């Protein structure tokens with residue numbers, strides 16, 4: 071059985087100029103040829119790459135915030151929002167009665 075490698079047997083043409091062979095990046099896929107990359111650095115990475123990177127960054131910011139956004143206590147009073155999110159913590163902090171009063 072013959073194995074064909076798309077990289078060597080049918081090189082894709084650059085999507086920008088269609089003249090030079092495109093560069094196949096293992097993570098980005100088809101990337102513009104070097105001469106096109108030299109002309110415009112903004113097209114060296116695919117739009118998918120940017121949207122993924124952006125999504126990842128947003129998710130990271132959200133994770134950082136959610137961790138310290140809700141605190142179990144506001145001053146000396148238990149924070150009902152926190153215990154709505156983490157009902158199992160009510161026993162741990164022994165705040166069941168305090169929450170009923172709120």
Ligand SMILES: [Zn+2]
Pocket residue numbers: 084085086087088089090102103104105106107
């Ligand atoms: Zn090109």
